[in-house]
Amino acid sequence: MMSELVGQLINLLAAILLMLSFAMISQRRILSLIHLFTAQGAILVAATLLVGYATHQPHLYVSAGITLVLKVILIPLLLHRVINRLDVRWDVETLINIPMTMIIGIALVIFAFNLALPISKLSVSIARGTLGIALACVLLSFMMMITRSKAVPQVIGFLSMENGLFFAATSATYGMPMVVELGIALDVLVGILILGVFMFHIREEFDSLDISHLEKLRED
Amino acid sequence: MLYLVLAIPLLGSVVLAFTGQHDGAREINVAFSLGTFLATCALTAEVISGGPLFAWNREFYIDPLNVFLLTLTAFVGLTTAIFSRPYMRVERDHGKMTPNRMRLYHSMYQLFNFTMLIALMTNNLGILWVAMEAATLTTVVLVSVYRTPASLEAAWKYFILCGVGIAQALFGTVLLYMAAEKVIGTEGGALLWTNLDAVKAQLDPGIITLAFAFLFIGYGTKVGLVPMHNWLPDAHAEGPTPVSAVLSGLLLNVAVYALLRCKVLTDGALQNPLAGQLMMGFGLLSVLVAAFFLSRQKDVKRMFAYSSIEHMGLITFAFGMGGPIANYAGLLHMSVHSLIKSGIFFAVGHATQKAGTQVMEDIRGLIKVSPTVGWGMMLGSLAILGMPPFGVFASEFLILTTAMREQPWATPFLLLALGVAFASVFSRVQPMVFGETSVKPLRHPPALIPVFVHLGLGLMLGLYIPPYLDAWYRHAARMIGG
Numbered sequence: 258m259m260s261e262l263v264g265q266l267i268n269l270l271a272a273i274l275l276m277l278s279f280a281m282i283s284q285r286r287i288l289s290l291i292h293l294f295t296a297q298g299a300i301l302v303a304a305t306l307l308v309g310y311a312t313h314q315p316h317l318y319v320s321a322g323i324t325l326v327l328k329v330i331l332i333p334l335l336l337h338r339v340i341n342r343l344d345v346r347w348d349v350e351t352l353i354n355i356p357m358t359m360i361i362g363i364a365l366v367i368f369a370f371n372l373a374l375p376i377s378k379l380s381v382s383i384a385r386g387t388l389g390i391a392l393a394c395v396l397l398s399f400m401m402m403i404t405r406s407k408a409v410p411q412v413i414g415f416l417s418m419e420n421g422l423f424f425a426a427t428s429a430t431y432g433m434p435m436v437v438e439l440g441i442a443l444d445v446l447v448g449i450l451i452l453g454v455f456m457f458h459i460r461e462e463f464d465s466l467d468i469s470h471l472e473k474l475r476e477d
Numbered sequence: 478m479l480y481l482v483l484a485i486p487l488l489g490s491v492v493l494a495f496t497g498q499h500d501g502a503r504e505i506n507v508a509f510s511l512g513t514f515l516a517t518c519a520l521t522a523e524v525i526s527g528g529p530l531f532a533w534n535r536e537f538y539i540d541p542l543n544v545f546l547l548t549l550t551a552f553v554g555l556t557t558a559i560f561s562r563p564y565m566r567v568e569r570d571h572g573k574m575t576p577n578r579m580r581l582y583h584s585m586y587q588l589f590n591f592t593m594l595i596a597l598m599t600n601n602l603g604i605l606w607v608a609m610e611a612a613t614l615t616t617v618v619l620v621s622v623y624r625t626p627a628s629l630e631a632a633w634k635y636f637i638l639c640g641v642g643i644a645q646a647l648f649g650t651v652l653l654y655m656a657a658e659k660v661i662g663t664e665g666g667a668l669l670w671t672n673l674d675a676v677k678a679q680l681d682p683g684i685i686t687l688a689f690a691f692l693f694i695g696y697g698t699k700v701g702l703v704p705m706h707n708w709l710p711d712a713h714a715e716g717p718t719p720v721s722a723v724l725s726g727l728l729l730n731v732a733v734y735a736l737l738r739c740k741v742l743t744d745g746a747l748q749n750p751l752a753g754q755l756m757m758g759f760g761l762l763s764v765l766v767a768a769f770f771l772s773r774q775k776d777v778k779r780m781f782a783y784s785s786i787e788h789m790g791l792i793t794f795a796f797g798m799g800g801p802i803a804n805y806a807g808l809l810h811m812s813v814h815s816l817i818k819s820g821i822f823f824a825v826g827h828a829t830q831k832a833g834t835q836v837m838e839d840i841r842g843l844i845k846v847s848p849t850v851g852w853g854m855m856l857g858s859l860a861i862l863g864m865p866p867f868g869v870f871a872s873e874f875l876i877l878t879t880a881m882r883e884q885p886w887a888t889p890f891l892l893l894a895l896g897v898a899f900a901s902v903f904s905r906v907q908p909m910v911f912g913e914t915s916v917k918p919l920r921h922p923p924a925l926i927p928v929f930v931h932l933g934l935g936l937m938l939g940l941y942i943p944p945y946l947d948a949w950y951r952h953a954a955r956m957i958g959g
Contacts, residue, residue, distance in 0.1 A: 375683050376652070379659075395648060402641060408633075415640055422647050430655045434668055436536075437603030441647070444610040448640070451614060455621070455633060462626045 263311040267428070270304040271387040274424060275366070278397040281417060282362055282404070283355045287348045290413050291336050297420050298328030305427050314431050320438050324423065327442055332416065332449055339453050340409060343460055353404055362397055369393035376429075387428040394421030406467055408456050412449070419445055478523055479532045479539065481516040482547070482594055485509055486554075489587035497580030503562040506583050510551075510558040513590060517551040520544070525945065531600070531671075538600035538671055541952040546734055547597050549812055553726040553819050554590045556927035560823045561586070561719035563924045567830050568717065573623055582622050582717070589615040589723065596731050603668045605735055606643070606650050609699060612728060613639045620716035631708075631715035638708040639698055646695020646735075652688035653742070656680045670738055677745030685746040692739045693755055699732035701786045702793060703763040713782035714835065718826030721778055725785045726819035730811050733792055737957055740796065744958060756797030761887055763790025768894035772901035776835045777825055780905060781818065784861060787898055788814045794891075795876045796957065798883055804954035806875035809942075813868030813935050817860045820931030824853035827923040828909070837905050842914030851910045853928040858906040860935050862899045868938030 277297045284290050302325045309317030340346045373389035398418035405411050423441075426433050433441075489509030496502055521544055524530060529540040539547070565582070568574040574582070592615060596608035613636070621632035650668070657667040660676045667673075673680075698705040713721045736756070743752040767787035774780035788810065795807035827850045832840040844851030860867035873895070880888050942950070 372687065376655075376687060379681055379684060392648070395644070399641060402637065411637060415637070415644075418641070418644050422644060422651065425648060426651045426654075429651060430658055433603055433651070433654060434601070437601065437607060437668065440604060440607030441610075444607055444614065447611075447614055448636075451618060452636065455629065455636075458621070458624055459629055459633065462624070462629055 260311055263307055267304055267307050267311075268386060270300050270307070271390040271424070271428070274300050274304070274420075275390050275393055275397075278394045278417065278421070279359070279362060281413070282358050282397055282401045283353075285350045285353065287340055287350075287407070287409050288346055290410055291333055291340070294336075294413050294417060294420075295329055295333045297417060298324060298333070301420055301424060302329060304424065305432070308427050308431065312431055316435055317427065317432050319435065320427075320432050323438065323442050327446060328416070328420065331446070335449060335453060336409070336413070339456060343456060345407075345409060348407070348409075350405065350407055350410060358400070358404055361400060365396040365400060366393040369396055388425060391421050391425035391428055394418075394424065397421075408452075408459060408467075412452050412456075415452075416445070416449070478516060478520045479530070479537055479598065482513060482520055482551075482598070483591065485512045485516055486587045486591040486594065489513075490584045490591060493587055494580065494584040497583035498576035502579065502583050503565060506586060507555070507558045507562065509587055510555040510590065513594070514548075514551040514555045517548050517594075521548050535666070535669055535671065536601055536604070537598050538669075539598060540956070541949050542737070542956055543597045543734065545808075545812070545946070545949050545953065546730060547594065549815055550590075550593050550597060550727050550731070553723065553815060554593075556823075556930060557719050557722050557726070557819060558586070560722070560826065560924045560927045561717075563922065564717070564719060564826050564830065578622050578624075581618065585615045585618050585622075586719075586723075589619065590727075593727050593731050597734065600669050600671055602650055602653065602670055602673070602738070605738070606647055609646070609696070609732070609735060610643050612731070613643060613699070616712070616716075616720065616724060616728065619720045620712045622717060622720075623715075625715070628715040631711035635708040635712045638705070642698025642705055643695050645691045645698075649688045649691030649693075649695055649739075652684050652691065653739075656684040656688065656746075670742075673742050674745070677742050680742070680746040682747050685743055686751065689739060689743040689752055689755075693736065693752075693759075696732050696735045696739070697759060697793075700729055700736060700789050700793065701732075701763070702759045702790065703766040703786065706763065706767070706786050709786060710779045710782040713785070714776050714779040718778070718822055718829065721782070722819040722822035722826075725782070725822065726815040729785060729789050730815050733789065733796075733811060736793070737796060741957060744799075750799075753797045753799050756793050757884065757887070758797075760790045760792070760794030760797055761890055763787065764794065764894045765790075765890055768897040768901075771898050774905075775837060777829065777837045777840065777905075777909070778822070778835055780837070780902065781821055781825065781861075784898065784902060785814075785818055787894065788818070788861075791873070791876060791891075794887070795872075795879075798876075798879060799958065800879070800883070801951070801954045802875060803879045803883075804957045805950050806872045806879065808950050808953055809868065809938065810872035810876065813872060813938050814861070816931045816938075817857055817867070817869060817935040820928050820935070821854065821857035821861060823924070823928045823931070824850055824857055827925075828854060837909060840909045842912045843910050845914040847923070849925045849928075850923060853925065853932065854906060855910045856932055857928070858902055860932060862902055863895060866936060866939045867932075868935045871939045 302321050305321035369392040370389040377388050398414045401414035524544045592608045592612040617632050617636045660679045661667040701709040740752045767783045771783045795803045829835050863869045863873045
């Protein structure tokens with residue numbers, strides 16, 4: 258009975274995660290994107306805690322703690338500082354066709370569910386139904402990285418893809434071994450620091466954070 | 478000994494993070510690389526006499542497959558450090574490298590070597606992923622070290638493309654873990670390659686198929702397989718030349734190695750040739766596309782980057798065919814390509830510094846100003862194009878004859894691609910080396926020992942493979958199976 262309730266709750270959180278991904282691909286304002294990313298991180302923490310509680314896997318509490326520190330506090334803080342210093346806080350990205358991205362997004366979700374269906378059946382995990390959602394989140398963030406031309410949204414797309422992967426790991430397998438999770442967290446943190454520094458250099462060299470300016474290196 | 482192999486480059490990166498801006502840092506860099514190389518030699522001797530070894534709760538594992546790559550990696554790391562001494566001195570004199578950038582460069586160079594060695598030695602597929610991602614991060618910093626618009630663009634593209642690609646590999650690793658957990662249980666060890674290898678026949682084929690698809694896209698991006706190859710020419714062309722040399726010579730090899738480890742598990746679980754067919758298909762596509770792009774390049778480093786894609790395609794194709802001979806040829810090709818391509822980049826590095834440009838049309842008559850650089854480039858190009866008696870000829874010959882026997886449909890494509898590559902590279906390199914000169918001599922003498930040591934080893938592997946090396950290759954080829 259109890260575990261059924263927890264299972265339902267996890268499904269609910271997964272659904273919220275997917276909705277947040279959709280909100281992200283259709284969000285034009287950079288500041289709102291960061292808020293959405295923070296919310297995604299918070300949902301992820303809650304889902305990890307629930308899975309940990311339901312399955313008595315204490316190491317999931319630790320990984321929830323890492324996620325909380327990294328994705329709800331540290332990275333959003335860094336992103337806020339970057340957009341403040343770069344003065345792009347109120348930037349709005351105009352060049353995206355929202356209805357079109359939504360339709361492609363729905364197609365991606367259907368594709369992801371179909372791909373994950375046979376595998377979900379084999380999983381013994383409590384949250385097995387959510388593997389499809391995790392894959393859908395990965396694909397949606399992937400699409401976000403392709404459709405955006407500004408640097409900050411691309412980076413947020415990258416981070417949200419990592420969220421999707423993390424969710425896949427918790428829902429399908431109760432989390433990866435601890436060393437691996439620590440390594441991944443370290444990579445993400447270092448990666449975001451490097452990208453943050455990069456944005457300043459790009460801005461210095463190109464007077465803009467629009468990646469579509471970066472088109473000199475093309476095949477001729 | 479195993480810990481020493483990892484400790485030396487890590488310590489090196491810390492030391493150089495504080496001292497890297499000084500003039501002596503270039504020598505310190507060489508010293509640390511030398512230490513790493515000697516430690517891997519000792520480790521290799523240990524493995525040859527004592528067989529495969531585990532360390533640290535089986536988290537590290539050295540077997541015939543990775544031990545030779547380990548030595549090769551440490552060796553190329555050492556020669557590149559030697560080459561980067563005069564190269565970086567010239568760059569500093571030209572004002573392209575400030576003391577801060579020098580420090581960053583040296584520290585990241587050692588850290589990159591560290592990540593490569595970890596990726597090779599780890600037994601844990603999760604750590605393998607972490608090390609590959611860390612290698613991406615260090616090379617992103619190295620590619621962008623000049624801070625020019627073009628290098629920033631190349632680095633950004635590299636990060637985003639490889640970041641996305643390698644994220645797919647993480648998803649594949651999660652799926653693999655999921656399949657393994659059911660057989661091995663959650664009590665740790667379900668990501669250790671040796672454990673997975675022992676139970677590979679019991680892994681669920683459905684999950685493994687999907688897992689391999691993701692792993693293949695992920696690590697295939699790092700190998701530079703078409704159509705995920707876009708980052709590779711940019712990153713090679715815009716970074717400092719020592720970085721191009723290690724990208725081609727080390728990183729691509731380690732990515733192929735990651736792919737091989739995954740292929741062994743997939744083959745065991747699936748009982749069908751899906752993994753091999755995927756590798757053959759994408760390998761062949763890469764060979765063909767890269768060969769035709771070769772003819773359209775104007776930048777010398779870009780051209781040799783496309784040549785790396787071509788050779789990686791060939792290697793992937795060889796391992797895709799599988800079987801003892803093709804695997805042997807693939808391993809041999811990995812070694813000679815790594816040696817000769819980094820040798821070429823050393824020569825190219827000196828040539829572009831002398832000419833002050835990377836545009837091939839503006840580099841003329843190298844042989845008049847500096848016969849050794851000119852000859853190094855000429856011989857290196859001939860070697861990489863598969864002229865006998867260099868090692869590339871031997872491995873390409875083996876791959877082609879195996880393909881004729883086992884996959885006859887692919888042979889015309891391979892021959893066509895090799896022919897096109899030969900015509901385009903040779904017609905570009907020939908006027909750069911001979912003809913009226915346009916280049917001026919530099920104050921610092923170039924480091925030519927690495928170039929000729931690499932070419933000499935490539936030549937040796939073409940004429941004579943020492944018995945212990947031969948036994949190694951055979952053993953590793955049997956292990957990959959297929």
